[in-house]
Amino acid sequence: MEFFRIRRDIPFMRHALVFNIISFATFAAAVFFLATRGLHLSIEFTGGTVLEVEYAQSAQLERTRAAVDRMGLGEVQVQNFGTSHDVLVRLPARGGDKPGEQSALAARAFAEICKAESGTVGTKAYATPQGEQVSRPSCTTAAGSEPVKLSRTEFVGPAVGSELAADGAKALAFVVVGIMIYLAFRFEWKFSVAAIVANLHDVVIILGFFAFFQWEFSLAVLAAVLAVLGYSVNESVVIFDRIREAFRRYRKLDTQQVIDHAITSTMSRTIITHGSTQMMVLAMLIWGGPTLHYFAVALTIGILFGIYSSVFVAAAIAMWLGVKREDLVKATAKDHDPNDPNAGAVV
Numbered sequence: 558m559e560f561f562r563i564r565r566d567i568p569f570m571r572h573a574l575v576f577n578i579i580s581f582a583t584f585a586a587a588v589f590f591l592a593t594r595g596l597h598l599s600i601e602f603t604g605g606t607v608l609e610v611e612y613a614q615s616a617q618l619e620r621t622r623a624a625v626d627r628m629g630l631g632e633v634q635v636q637n638f639g640t641s642h643d644v645l646v647r648l649p650a651r652g653g654d655k656p657g658e659q660s661a662l663a664a665r666a667f668a669e670i671c672k673a674e675s676g677t678v679g680t681k682a683y684a685t686p687q688g689e690q691v692s693r694p695s696c697t698t699a700a701g702s703e704p705v706k707l708s709r710t711e712f713v714g715p716a717v718g719s720e721l722a723a724d725g726a727k728a729l730a731f732v733v734v735g736i737m738i739y740l741a742f743r744f745e746w747k748f749s750v751a752a753i754v755a756n757l758h759d760v761v762i763i764l765g766f767f768a769f770f771q772w773e774f775s776l777a778v779l780a781a782v783l784a785v786l787g788y789s790v791n792e793s794v795v796i797f798d799r800i801r802e803a804f805r806r807y808r809k810l811d812t813q814q815v816i817d818h819a820i821t822s823t824m825s826r827t828i829i830t831h832g833s834t835q836m837m838v839l840a841m842l843i844w845g846g847p848t849l850h851y852f853a854v855a856l857t858i859g860i861l862f863g864i865y866s867s868v869f870v871a872a873a874i875a876m877w878l879g880v881k882r883e884d885l886v887k888a889t890a891k892d893h894d895p896n897d898p899n900a901g902a903v904v
Contacts, residue, residue, distance in 0.1 A: 566821045569868055570813045570876055576869035584758055587765020594768045599775035600634075600713055602722045604650035606659045608666055609708040612674075615641040624673035625666055634773070636847040643708075645847075646670070650713075659712045664694065667707050671696035674704040725779045732783055733757070736790050744797050747878040748871075752793040755871035759789050759862045763855050777852040785859030788834075792827065792867040799823055800872070804882045812881055816872050827864060835860055 600607060610621075621644055622635040634647040648666060668678045674696065681695035696705050733753060740749040760782055767774050799819035807815065838860065842853035 563821050563824060566814065566817045567824075568817055569820050570816050570873065573869060573873035573876065576865075577873055580758060580866070580870050583765075584761055587762045587768070590765050590768040591761070594771065596764065596768055596774040597771045598722070599773045600647045600649070601776045602719075602725075602774075604713050606648040606650075606663050606666075607709075607711040607713070608646040608648070608663055609638075609710075610644050610646065610667070610670060611706045611708050612642045612644065613702065613704050616644045618644065620673050621646070621670055624669040627669060628665060630662075638846060638848045660710070663710045663712075667694055667696070670705060674698070676704055721776065725776070728779075728783060729760070729786075732786050736786065740790070740794070740797075743794075744801065745880065745884045747880045747884065748793075748797050748875055751871045751874035751878065752790055752797070754874055755793060755866035756786050756789050758866050758870050759785055759859055762862050763858050766858055767851075767855070772851055772854065775851065777849070778855045781852045781855035781859065785856065785863060788859065789863035789866060792831075792863055793871045795823055795826065796820060796867055796872055797875075800875075800880075808882070812876055815882075816876055820868050820872060831860055831864055 610616075616637065618635055618637065622633070625633045625635060625646060625648070631649050633649065634645075636645050637643060638645045646666060648662060664678075671678050676696040676698045679695050679697060680692050682692045694707050695703060696707075697703055733756070736756060737749050737753050740752050763782055763785065764774075766772070767778065772778075796819055799822055800816055803810065803815045803818050803822075807818065810818065835857065838853050838856045841849045842857065845853055
């Protein structure tokens with residue numbers, strides 16, 4: 558399926574050196590920000606306490622944030638999730654905190670939130686559908702209403718956070734190694750090196766954006782980074798396939814012309830695929846709420862730089878490494894027969 562077809566090849570590789578210099582500068586800037594600012598890791602990685610509270614009316618986030626800030630815990634996160642009535646409060650971990658101390662900290666935080674709504678904290682007993690009697694903290698006003706409810710409290714220990722960070726790094730490493738092995742077997746080692754450099758280029762730039770703007774790096778963002786790796790390598794594979802096909806069909810073209818033809822012939826497909834994906838990601842970015850916001854941001858950066866890297870990084874590096882027709886098109890005995898007038902033809 559094609560929206561359009563470009564009849565004349567665009568000379569992308571003529572400007573490959575300039576774009577590679579831009580890529581290197583962008584990559585170096587991302588590494589610099591990662592080294593100097595670091596990532597703003599979420600509670601999944603650092604540990605801490607999460608409270609989910611439900612308001613009877615639309616939540617006033619600034620009032621909730623001010624109430625929690627009065628506890629002097631440092632940087633806390635307050636955001637809506639799901640609906641305007643539901644609020645997620647993240648309290649940072651403190652050195653030496655134990656689960657019992659974190660429970661007391663969560664109770665203090667809920668008390669401050671309740672106080673901001675002119676209520677007092679008490680205990681409310683109720684029966685579950687199974688008939689079990691349980692109790693939970695409640696916030697009631699003088700009029701007897703319940704302006705805010707504590708829906709859930711969760712404690713994530715620093716050890717669990719460190720384990721998640723280590724597992725995430727391993728997952729990223731396994732994906733990278735797997736991609737290299739796959740491309741080396743399917744194409745040639747030069748393409749494998751080119752593609753993995755392009756993919757790492759995308760990943761580091763995404764992390765650089767998050768380090769520069771100090772956006773929260775959560776497990777959802779890590780999932781987006783892994784998705785971008787697969788998404789980017791798919792674009793590179795499509796271009797590499799066209800390069801191999803062009804080497805077989807157009808024997809009079811040199812390597813640079815073959816790569817230009819391969820990229821030009823995939824442009825319609827690239828616009829359809831990436832445009833459709835970006836429309837979906839944009840919908841998540843606009844209407845997905847805070848829970849999906851940074852996940853969609855990471856995917857957006859990855860999609861845009863994935864297109865760029867597949868053309869101006871992966872293809873260009875393959876050209877600099879000296880990929881040629883003989884690397885991808887295996888010669889037959891007939892090709893070497895000097896008495897055969899058709900020697901050299903590819904079937």
